[in-house]
Amino acid sequence: MSDGYRFCVDRTGILLFASALGETNPIYWDEEYAKKTPLGGVIAPPTFAVSSAHWDPNYALRGVRKIPAPPPKPPVSTGGPVAQGGGAAGGGGGLNLTRVLHGEQRFEYHKPVRPGMALTVTQRAGKSWTKEGKKGGTMRFSESISEFRDENGELVVTATSVGIVTEKAVQ
Amino acid sequence: MKDSNPKLKFHDMRVGLEYESKLAENLTRTQIVQYAAGSGDFNPIHHDETFAIKLAGYPSVFAHGMLTMGLTGRLLTDWLGDGVLRKFSVRFVKQVFPGDSLVAKGIVRELKEEGDHGLVEIDLVTTNQRGEPVVTGSATAALPR
Numbered sequence: 249m250s251d252g253y254r255f256c257v258d259r260t261g262i263l264l265f266a267s268a269l270g271e272t273n274p275i276y277w278d279e280e281y282a283k284k285t286p287l288g289g290v291i292a293p294p295t296f297a298v299s300s301a302h303w304d305p306n307y308a309l310r311g312v313r314k315i316p317a318p319p320p321k322p323p324v325s326t327g328g329p330v331a332q333g334g335g336a337a338g339g340g341g342g343l344n345l346t347r348v349l350h351g352e353q354r355f356e357y358h359k360p361v362r363p364g365m366a367l368t369v370t371q372r373a374g375k376s377w378t379k380e381g382k383k384g385g386t387m388r389f390s391e392s393i394s395e396f397r398d399e400n401g402e403l404v405v406t407a408t409s410v411g412i413v414t415e416k417a418v419q
Numbered sequence: 420m421k422d423s424n425p426k427l428k429f430h431d432m433r434v435g436l437e438y439e440s441k442l443a444e445n446l447t448r449t450q451i452v453q454y455a456a457g458s459g460d461f462n463p464i465h466h467d468e469t470f471a472i473k474l475a476g477y478p479s480v481f482a483h484g485m486l487t488m489g490l491t492g493r494l495l496t497d498w499l500g501d502g503v504l505r506k507f508s509v510r511f512v513k514q515v516f517p518g519d520s521l522v523a524k525g526i527v528r529e530l531k532e533e534g535d536h537g538l539v540e541i542d543l544v545t546t547n548q549r550g551e552p553v554v555t556g557s558a559t560a561a562l563p564r
Contacts, residue, residue, distance in 0.1 A: 266457075268458070269493060298460075309459075351510065353511075356506050
Protein backbone atom coordinates (compact mmCIF):
# COMPACT_ATOMS: atom_id res chain seq x y z
CA MET A 249 0.00 0.00 0.00
CA SER A 250 1.43 3.36 -1.01
CA ASP A 251 0.94 6.50 1.10
CA GLY A 252 -0.79 7.99 -1.89
CA TYR A 253 -0.29 10.97 -4.10
CA ARG A 254 -2.43 13.92 -5.01
CA PHE A 255 -4.22 13.95 -8.39
CA CYS A 256 -5.46 17.46 -9.24
CA VAL A 257 -8.33 17.35 -11.72
CA ASP A 258 -8.87 20.33 -13.99
CA ARG A 259 -10.84 21.12 -17.15
CA THR A 260 -7.77 21.22 -19.38
CA GLY A 261 -6.73 17.72 -18.32
CA ILE A 262 -10.25 16.46 -18.98
CA LEU A 263 -10.37 18.25 -22.36
CA LEU A 264 -7.07 16.73 -23.50
CA PHE A 265 -8.16 13.26 -22.43
CA ALA A 266 -11.63 13.53 -24.01
CA SER A 267 -10.13 14.92 -27.23
CA ALA A 268 -7.84 11.89 -27.56
CA LEU A 269 -10.95 9.69 -27.42
CA GLY A 270 -12.53 11.66 -30.27
CA GLU A 271 -15.28 12.77 -27.92
CA THR A 272 -17.95 15.22 -29.07
CA ASN A 273 -19.93 15.18 -25.80
CA PRO A 274 -20.02 18.74 -24.39
CA ILE A 275 -20.34 17.47 -20.78
CA TYR A 276 -16.53 17.10 -20.84
CA TRP A 277 -15.70 20.76 -21.53
CA ASP A 278 -18.70 23.06 -22.03
CA GLU A 279 -19.44 24.53 -18.60
CA GLU A 280 -22.46 26.50 -19.87
CA TYR A 281 -24.04 23.34 -21.28
CA ALA A 282 -23.07 21.25 -18.26
CA LYS A 283 -24.61 23.73 -15.80
CA LYS A 284 -28.01 23.21 -17.38
CA THR A 285 -27.87 19.43 -16.89
CA PRO A 286 -28.63 17.65 -13.57
CA LEU A 287 -24.86 17.17 -13.20
CA GLY A 288 -24.49 20.92 -12.74
CA GLY A 289 -21.02 21.12 -14.25
CA VAL A 290 -18.35 19.47 -16.34
CA ILE A 291 -17.42 15.88 -15.45
CA ALA A 292 -14.66 13.55 -16.67
CA PRO A 293 -15.12 10.58 -19.04
CA PRO A 294 -15.44 7.10 -17.48
CA THR A 295 -11.79 6.06 -17.95
CA PHE A 296 -10.25 9.43 -17.01
CA ALA A 297 -8.91 8.20 -13.66
CA VAL A 298 -5.97 6.55 -15.45
CA SER A 299 -4.59 10.00 -16.31
CA SER A 300 -3.66 10.27 -12.64
CA ALA A 301 -0.44 8.74 -14.05
CA HIS A 302 0.61 12.35 -14.77
CA TRP A 303 0.74 12.94 -11.01
CA ASP A 304 2.13 9.58 -9.92
CA PRO A 305 5.78 10.06 -8.91
CA ASN A 306 6.37 6.32 -9.20
CA TYR A 307 4.79 5.86 -12.60
CA ALA A 308 7.20 3.96 -14.81
CA LEU A 309 5.99 5.08 -18.24
CA ARG A 310 6.23 8.83 -17.83
CA GLY A 311 8.49 9.65 -20.79
CA VAL A 312 10.93 12.48 -20.15
CA ARG A 313 8.86 14.28 -17.54
CA LYS A 314 10.69 15.07 -14.31
CA ILE A 315 7.71 16.58 -12.46
CA PRO A 316 6.01 16.44 -10.01
CA ALA A 317 8.99 14.47 -8.66
CA PRO A 318 11.94 12.70 -10.22
CA PRO A 319 11.19 9.07 -11.04
CA PRO A 320 12.74 6.68 -8.55
CA LYS A 321 15.70 4.50 -9.47
CA PRO A 322 14.51 1.28 -11.09
CA PRO A 323 13.88 -1.26 -8.33
CA VAL A 324 15.99 -4.40 -8.20
CA SER A 325 13.91 -6.99 -10.02
CA THR A 326 12.47 -9.48 -7.59
CA GLY A 327 10.19 -11.06 -10.14
CA GLY A 328 7.40 -9.30 -8.31
CA PRO A 329 4.13 -8.21 -9.83
CA VAL A 330 3.84 -5.54 -12.48
CA ALA A 331 1.59 -3.68 -10.08
CA GLN A 332 4.66 -2.46 -8.28
CA GLY A 333 5.40 -0.24 -11.26
CA GLY A 334 2.45 1.88 -10.31
CA GLY A 335 -0.17 3.54 -12.44
CA ALA A 336 -3.92 3.12 -12.20
CA ALA A 337 -3.79 1.38 -15.58
CA GLY A 338 -0.81 -0.83 -14.86
CA GLY A 339 2.78 0.15 -15.07
CA GLY A 340 5.95 -1.67 -15.75
CA GLY A 341 8.32 -0.42 -13.12
CA GLY A 342 11.75 -1.94 -13.53
CA LEU A 343 10.34 -4.35 -16.09
CA ASN A 344 11.17 -4.97 -19.72
CA LEU A 345 8.65 -2.75 -21.47
CA THR A 346 8.61 -4.99 -24.54
CA ARG A 347 6.93 -7.74 -22.51
CA VAL A 348 4.42 -5.86 -20.39
CA LEU A 349 0.79 -6.00 -21.44
CA HIS A 350 -2.40 -4.67 -19.98
CA GLY A 351 -4.72 -7.64 -19.57
CA GLU A 352 -7.80 -6.26 -17.88
CA GLN A 353 -9.13 -3.03 -16.45
CA ARG A 354 -12.06 -2.56 -14.07
CA PHE A 355 -13.62 0.62 -12.71
CA GLU A 356 -16.12 1.09 -9.93
CA TYR A 357 -17.73 4.53 -9.81
CA HIS A 358 -18.92 6.09 -6.60
CA LYS A 359 -19.38 9.68 -7.76
CA PRO A 360 -18.42 11.71 -10.85
CA VAL A 361 -14.88 13.04 -11.21
CA ARG A 362 -15.12 16.83 -11.52
CA PRO A 363 -12.69 19.69 -12.22
CA GLY A 364 -11.39 21.17 -8.98
CA MET A 365 -11.22 17.84 -7.19
CA ALA A 366 -7.91 17.05 -5.51
CA LEU A 367 -8.05 13.28 -5.31
CA THR A 368 -5.77 11.19 -3.15
CA VAL A 369 -4.71 8.04 -4.96
CA THR A 370 -3.51 5.00 -3.06
CA GLN A 371 -2.39 1.79 -4.68
CA ARG A 372 -2.06 -1.75 -3.46
CA ALA A 373 -1.26 -5.07 -5.04
CA GLY A 374 -4.14 -7.50 -5.53
CA LYS A 375 -4.02 -11.12 -6.62
CA SER A 376 -1.30 -12.55 -8.83
CA TRP A 377 -1.18 -15.77 -10.84
CA THR A 378 0.53 -17.42 -13.81
CA LYS A 379 -0.82 -19.10 -16.90
CA GLU A 380 0.72 -20.95 -19.83
CA GLY A 381 -0.22 -19.03 -22.97
CA LYS A 382 -0.12 -20.51 -26.47
CA LYS A 383 1.31 -17.35 -27.97
CA GLY A 384 3.18 -15.56 -25.23
CA GLY A 385 4.76 -18.48 -23.32
CA THR A 386 4.43 -18.30 -19.53
CA MET A 387 2.35 -15.28 -18.61
CA ARG A 388 2.48 -13.67 -15.16
CA PHE A 389 -0.66 -11.78 -14.17
CA SER A 390 -0.91 -9.30 -11.32
CA GLU A 391 -3.60 -6.96 -10.08
CA SER A 392 -3.03 -3.41 -8.95
CA ILE A 393 -5.87 -1.69 -7.14
CA SER A 394 -6.05 2.12 -7.02
CA GLU A 395 -8.48 4.01 -4.82
CA PHE A 396 -9.34 7.63 -5.62
CA ARG A 397 -10.68 9.58 -2.64
CA ASP A 398 -11.89 13.16 -2.39
CA GLU A 399 -11.01 15.77 0.26
CA ASN A 400 -13.54 14.21 2.68
CA GLY A 401 -11.92 10.80 2.33
CA GLU A 402 -14.91 9.52 0.35
CA LEU A 403 -14.34 7.05 -2.47
CA VAL A 404 -14.80 8.52 -5.94
CA VAL A 405 -13.41 5.76 -8.17
CA THR A 406 -11.82 2.36 -7.60
CA ALA A 407 -9.65 1.17 -10.49
CA THR A 408 -8.23 -2.34 -10.80
CA SER A 409 -5.64 -3.07 -13.43
CA VAL A 410 -4.39 -6.52 -14.39
CA GLY A 411 -0.89 -6.43 -15.83
CA ILE A 412 0.66 -9.32 -17.75
CA VAL A 413 4.33 -10.02 -18.23
CA THR A 414 4.92 -12.37 -21.16
CA GLU A 415 7.93 -14.39 -22.30
CA LYS A 416 7.60 -13.22 -25.90
CA ALA A 417 5.64 -10.84 -28.11
CA VAL A 418 1.93 -11.69 -28.25
CA GLN A 419 -0.04 -11.06 -31.40
CA MET B 420 -30.00 9.74 -8.75
CA LYS B 421 -28.32 13.10 -8.41
CA ASP B 422 -24.96 13.26 -10.10
CA SER B 423 -26.20 11.77 -13.34
CA ASN B 424 -27.85 12.85 -16.58
CA PRO B 425 -29.48 9.71 -17.98
CA LYS B 426 -30.74 9.61 -21.56
CA LEU B 427 -33.07 6.70 -20.87
CA LYS B 428 -35.27 5.42 -18.09
CA PHE B 429 -35.00 1.95 -16.58
CA HIS B 430 -38.33 0.97 -18.12
CA ASP B 431 -36.99 1.81 -21.60
CA MET B 432 -34.58 -1.12 -21.25
CA ARG B 433 -35.22 -4.79 -21.90
CA VAL B 434 -32.99 -7.87 -21.87
CA GLY B 435 -31.45 -8.40 -25.30
CA LEU B 436 -31.65 -4.74 -26.33
CA GLU B 437 -28.60 -3.79 -28.40
CA TYR B 438 -26.76 -0.58 -29.21
CA GLU B 439 -23.86 -0.11 -31.61
CA SER B 440 -21.29 2.69 -31.96
CA LYS B 441 -18.60 3.28 -34.54
CA LEU B 442 -15.53 4.13 -32.45
CA ALA B 443 -12.74 4.62 -34.95
CA GLU B 444 -12.29 4.60 -38.69
CA ASN B 445 -8.73 3.95 -39.84
CA LEU B 446 -7.18 4.71 -36.44
CA THR B 447 -4.20 7.03 -36.79
CA ARG B 448 -0.84 7.07 -35.06
CA THR B 449 -1.68 10.69 -34.28
CA GLN B 450 -4.63 9.63 -32.15
CA ILE B 451 -2.48 7.07 -30.33
CA VAL B 452 0.12 9.78 -29.58
CA GLN B 453 -2.66 12.13 -28.51
CA TYR B 454 -3.85 9.45 -26.10
CA ALA B 455 -0.32 9.00 -24.75
CA ALA B 456 -0.25 12.70 -23.89
CA GLY B 457 -3.78 12.72 -22.50
CA SER B 458 -3.31 9.66 -20.32
CA GLY B 459 0.36 10.06 -19.44
CA ASP B 460 1.23 6.54 -20.71
CA PHE B 461 4.42 7.01 -22.72
CA ASN B 462 5.34 3.35 -23.10
CA PRO B 463 7.40 3.58 -26.35
CA ILE B 464 5.63 0.48 -27.66
CA HIS B 465 2.71 2.82 -28.46
CA HIS B 466 4.59 5.57 -30.31
CA ASP B 467 8.14 4.47 -31.21
CA GLU B 468 8.03 2.32 -34.35
CA THR B 469 11.67 1.20 -34.04
CA PHE B 470 11.13 0.12 -30.45
CA ALA B 471 7.89 -1.70 -31.30
CA ILE B 472 9.29 -3.58 -34.31
CA LYS B 473 12.98 -4.16 -33.60
CA LEU B 474 13.02 -4.46 -29.82
CA ALA B 475 9.57 -5.79 -29.02
CA GLY B 476 8.89 -7.83 -32.16
CA TYR B 477 5.51 -6.36 -33.08
CA PRO B 478 4.52 -5.45 -36.67
CA SER B 479 4.18 -1.76 -35.69
CA VAL B 480 3.22 0.43 -32.76
CA PHE B 481 -0.20 -0.38 -31.36
CA ALA B 482 -2.85 1.48 -29.42
CA HIS B 483 -2.97 1.61 -25.63
CA GLY B 484 -5.53 -0.88 -24.35
CA MET B 485 -6.93 2.04 -22.38
CA LEU B 486 -7.51 3.98 -25.61
CA THR B 487 -9.74 1.15 -26.83
CA MET B 488 -11.46 1.00 -23.42
CA GLY B 489 -11.96 4.77 -23.49
CA LEU B 490 -13.46 4.55 -26.97
CA THR B 491 -15.69 1.69 -25.83
CA GLY B 492 -16.85 3.91 -22.97
CA ARG B 493 -18.26 6.25 -25.59
CA LEU B 494 -20.80 3.58 -26.53
CA LEU B 495 -22.03 3.56 -22.93
CA THR B 496 -22.32 7.31 -22.50
CA ASP B 497 -23.78 7.88 -25.99
CA TRP B 498 -26.40 5.22 -25.27
CA LEU B 499 -27.24 5.72 -21.60
CA GLY B 500 -26.13 9.23 -20.63
CA ASP B 501 -23.55 10.85 -18.37
CA GLY B 502 -22.67 9.87 -14.83
CA VAL B 503 -24.87 6.75 -14.92
CA LEU B 504 -22.13 4.12 -14.78
CA ARG B 505 -21.58 2.13 -11.58
CA LYS B 506 -19.07 -0.34 -13.06
CA PHE B 507 -17.13 -0.73 -16.29
CA SER B 508 -14.73 -3.64 -16.89
CA VAL B 509 -12.91 -4.96 -19.92
CA ARG B 510 -10.47 -7.63 -21.00
CA PHE B 511 -7.96 -6.68 -23.67
CA VAL B 512 -8.23 -9.56 -26.13
CA LYS B 513 -6.26 -8.41 -29.14
CA GLN B 514 -4.07 -5.48 -30.05
CA VAL B 515 -5.41 -2.53 -32.03
CA PHE B 516 -3.05 -1.28 -34.75
CA PRO B 517 -2.95 1.95 -36.77
CA GLY B 518 -5.39 1.63 -39.67
CA ASP B 519 -7.88 -0.45 -37.68
CA SER B 520 -11.55 0.47 -37.62
CA LEU B 521 -13.50 -0.31 -34.47
CA VAL B 522 -17.15 -0.89 -33.71
CA ALA B 523 -18.52 -1.46 -30.21
CA LYS B 524 -21.70 -3.30 -29.36
CA GLY B 525 -23.56 -3.40 -26.07
CA ILE B 526 -26.30 -5.90 -25.19
CA VAL B 527 -28.51 -5.73 -22.10
CA ARG B 528 -27.90 -8.95 -20.15
CA GLU B 529 -29.90 -8.35 -16.98
CA LEU B 530 -32.18 -5.81 -15.31
CA LYS B 531 -32.46 -5.36 -11.54
CA GLU B 532 -34.74 -3.00 -9.66
CA GLU B 533 -33.15 -1.15 -6.75
CA GLY B 534 -35.23 1.43 -4.92
CA ASP B 535 -36.05 4.48 -7.04
CA HIS B 536 -33.86 3.27 -9.88
CA GLY B 537 -32.85 0.17 -11.77
CA LEU B 538 -29.52 -1.41 -12.55
CA VAL B 539 -28.80 -2.37 -16.14
CA GLU B 540 -26.14 -5.04 -16.73
CA ILE B 541 -24.57 -4.78 -20.16
CA ASP B 542 -22.23 -7.08 -22.08
CA LEU B 543 -19.75 -5.33 -24.33
CA VAL B 544 -17.66 -6.31 -27.30
CA THR B 545 -15.53 -4.10 -29.51
CA THR B 546 -14.45 -5.60 -32.83
CA ASN B 547 -12.03 -4.57 -35.57
CA GLN B 548 -12.65 -4.40 -39.32
CA ARG B 549 -12.08 -8.18 -39.60
CA GLY B 550 -14.79 -8.84 -37.03
CA GLU B 551 -12.23 -9.94 -34.43
CA PRO B 552 -12.98 -8.93 -30.83
CA VAL B 553 -10.30 -6.58 -29.47
CA VAL B 554 -12.03 -5.83 -26.18
CA THR B 555 -14.76 -7.72 -24.33
CA GLY B 556 -16.34 -6.57 -21.13
CA SER B 557 -19.33 -5.55 -19.10
CA ALA B 558 -20.85 -2.52 -17.48
CA THR B 559 -23.47 -1.70 -14.88
CA ALA B 560 -25.52 1.48 -15.18
CA ALA B 561 -28.09 2.99 -12.84
CA LEU B 562 -31.15 4.47 -14.56
CA PRO B 563 -34.15 6.17 -12.96
CA ARG B 564 -37.44 4.24 -12.92
